[in-house]
Amino acid sequence: MRPLSLRWRLLLAGGAAILAALGAAAIGLAVLFDRHVERVALADLEDRMLSLIAMVEQDGGLPRLHTVPRDPIYDRPFSGHYWQIWLGKEVTRSRSLWDYTLPVDDAPPTGAHRILTLEGPRDQSLLAVERSLAVGRGPDPVPLRIVVATDREDLEQARRAFFRDLLPYLGLLVTLLLMASFMQITVGLRPLTRIGERVSALSQGRRSRIGGDLPAEVMPLAGQLDRLLDDRDRELQRARHRAADLAHGFKTPLQALLGDAGRLRLQDETELADSIETVVTTMRRLVDRELARARLQSAPHASLARPAEVLEKITRVLRRTPEGAGLDWHIRASPALKARIDPDDLTEALGALMENAMHHASGRIEAHARRCGAEIVITIRDDGPGVPDARLDRLMRRGVRGHPSDDGQGIGLAIVADIAEAALGRLSLCNAHPGLCAELRLCSDCS
Template sequence: MSFTSLRLRLLLGAGAFILTALALAALGLTFLFQDHVERWVDGELDGYLDQVIAGIDIEPGGELAVAEPPADPRFTQPLSGRYWQVVVEPDGPVLRSRSLWDFEIPLLPAGAVDDEARHGRVPGPDGTRLYLLQRHVRLPSRLGGHTALAAVAVDAAEVAAAVRRFASVLVPFLLVLSALLILAAWVQVRVGLRPLSAMQSKLGAIGSGKRSRLGGGFPDEVQPLASEIDALLDARDREVDRARSRAADLAHGLKTPLQVLLSDAEQLKRKGETAVAEEIETIVTALQRHAERQLSRARMASYSPNASADIAEIAEQVARVMKRTPEGQRLAWRAEISPDVRARIDPQDLAEALGNLTENAVRHARSRVVIEATHDGATARIAIADDGPGIPSSSRMRCS
C-alpha cells in the first residue's frame, strides 16, 4: 500500500488524531488527578492544622507549647513525612513536631491574620520537598494575644507518587483504547471506501464485457461520478453507431458503381474487347479489396471498449439459420461451447464473422460441422471445423 493510497492516508490521519487526542487526554487527566490529590491532602492537613492551633496552651512552667498535638503517630517519628510547626511572633518561641528532629521549616510569607490557609512547596528535612499548609492566627489573650504562624506539611514525594501510580494505570488503559479506536477507524475507512471498490469491480466487468454500465446503487457522494462515467459510455456507443452507419453507407455507395463496372466489363468481353474488360475487372477487384479493407478499419476504429457478445447465443442463432439451408439440412451439427464464454466484440460483428465462417464450412463439409468456443483467461477462442477436403497446401499461405 503506497502513500498515494486514499485508505492509507485516511488511516494515518485518523491514527495521528486518535493518538494526539489520547495523549492530551492523558495529560489532562493526570493534571486533574494531581489537583484532586492536592485538594484531598489540603483537607487532611487542614484538619491537622486545626488540631495544632487548638492544642496551643501554656505549660506549668509558663512556656507556650502544643499541649495536645495531632494523634497521628507519624508526627512523633523522625523524618516520617508528617510535620507541624508553630512560630509565635515576633520573637518566638518556635514549636515543632518531633518528626522534624532539629530542622526548622522555612515558612511561606505571612498573610493577613485569620485569613484563609495558604499552601505551597518548601524545602524539608534531609533534602526533601514538603507540601505545606499554613495559617496566620492570633492567640487568645490568655496566651499573650500574640500572632503565630501555624503550619502542617507532608512529604511532596507522596503526592507525586500517587500521581505516578495513577498515570501508570491510566497509560495502559489509554493504549488499549487507542488500539480499539484505530481498529474502529480502519473498519470505518474500509466500509466507507467500499463503494469505490464496488465501482472498480464494475468497471472491470465493463472492461471484460460482463456489464455495459455502472448503474445505480452507489451512495449520494459517489453516484454523480458513476452517472458521469455512464454518460461517457453512452456517448461512446453513439459514436460507434454513427461510425458503423457511415461505414454501411460507404459500402452501399461503392457497391452499385462497382457492379455496374463489372457488367460493362462483361459486355466488353462479349464484344471481343477482352484486354480492356480484364483491365477493368482488375481495377474493380482492387477497388473492392481497398473498400473492404477501409471498411474493416472503420469497424475497428469504431470498436466499443464496453462491447460484449454471448458467443453461445450468437453461435446458436447462426447455426439455426444455416441448418435451414439445403446444404445445412444434410449435415450433422455439434456445438461444444463453454458456459458463460463472452467476447469483447459487437454482437453484430461477431454474428457476421461466424456467419461467413459457418457458411464456408457448410459449403465444403461432407457430413458434419462442429462449433467450439473456450476461454483461456481473458482470451476467447472460437473454432468452426468441418470434415471437408480442407484448403490445399499450395493455397494456405494466401489464407493466413
C-alpha cells in the first residue's frame, strides 16, 4: 500500500484536530447555553414568585390570597407553566394544573428557597423554584409556601433552536479553518518543494549544489545532501584518476608487446606474432576506451557548449584531410544554441561522429543542430552505404565495427555513447537511405 504524502498526512491530522476542537467547542457552547437559559428561566420564575407573594394581604389580621393573578399561561390547562401556594392549610393552584397537585417534599426552612425538578401533569419534566416564608406578626405567623414551575421542554426547544442556528456557522468555520490549514501547510512545505526542484535541477545540470538560501529547519538536510555530493565528486575524481593511471600504465607494456610481435614476424613466427597482435589490439581498445571515459568531466552537465562553434571547428579540421577535402559539407546550426555538456567532451563526441561519417560518405555530409523542447538535437548524416539492419543495434557496443573492412578499433561510437550518457543525453543511430544518420540529444541550457 502506497503511504500518504506528507501534505495529506498533515491535512488529515489538522482536519481531525479542527473537527475535534470544534466538536468540543460545540459541546461547551451547549453547556453554557443550557446554563444561561436555565438562569434566565429561574430569574423569570423568581419574578413570577414575587408577583404571587405580593398577592398575599392581611384581612382582619389573617393573611389571605385576595386576588389570584390572571395570566393566560396559567389559565390554559397543562400549558407548561404552573404555580401552587400553601397558605397555612389552604392550598391554591393555578388553573393550568387542573386537578393535578405538584409532588413536592417537605417545605424548606422559613426564608429559604430551592430549585427543584418535578414531575408535572402528562409526565412533563418541570423546572421549579420553591420558597418558604412566614406571613403575619406575633408569635404565630402563618406559613407561606410557594412553588412556581415551567416545562423543561421549552428549554429543550430553545437549545435545539440554538443548535440549528449554530450549525451553519460551525460548518462555515470548519471550511474556513480547513482552507487556512491547507494554506498553512502549503506555505510550510514550500521549502521541501524547493529542495525537490533543486534536486531535479541537480540531475539536469542546472545547479551544482542545493545551496544555503533555505529555511533553518531544512538546512541540515540541504547541507547533508551537498556534503554527499562533494564526497561523491571527490570519489569519482579519484576513481577517474586511478583509471587513467592504470590505462596509461598499460600503454607502454602493450607497445612493447607490439614491438616483440614485429620482431617475431621478422623471425618468421607469423602465427605467434598474429596472436600477440590480436590480443594487444583488443587490450589497446579497452585501454583507449577507459582513457576516454576517464577524461569525462565529473559534472559535465554543469558546463555549457555551443554546438555551432564545435561543428564549425571540427569541419575546418576535417576539410584539410585528404578524405574530407573532396566532400560537400553542409553545416546548419544556430550560434545561440547551448547544450549542457563540457565543450571538450562535445568536441570529442562530434569529432568521432563526423570522422565516422567522413570515412563512409560518398560525396556529402550534413550536420545540423536544433532545439527540440528541452533538448538540443545534433544530427550528422552521410550519403554512404549505411549499415545492415542486423548490425545497426550493435554498433555502439565495444569492438563492433560498421563494416568488417574498417580499420578502426570499434570503440568510437561506444565512447560517444558514454559521453552522451555522462551528460544525461543519448545517442541513436538509424539508416537514412542512403547513408547513416547519428542523432545526439543533449540537455538544453533552459531545461
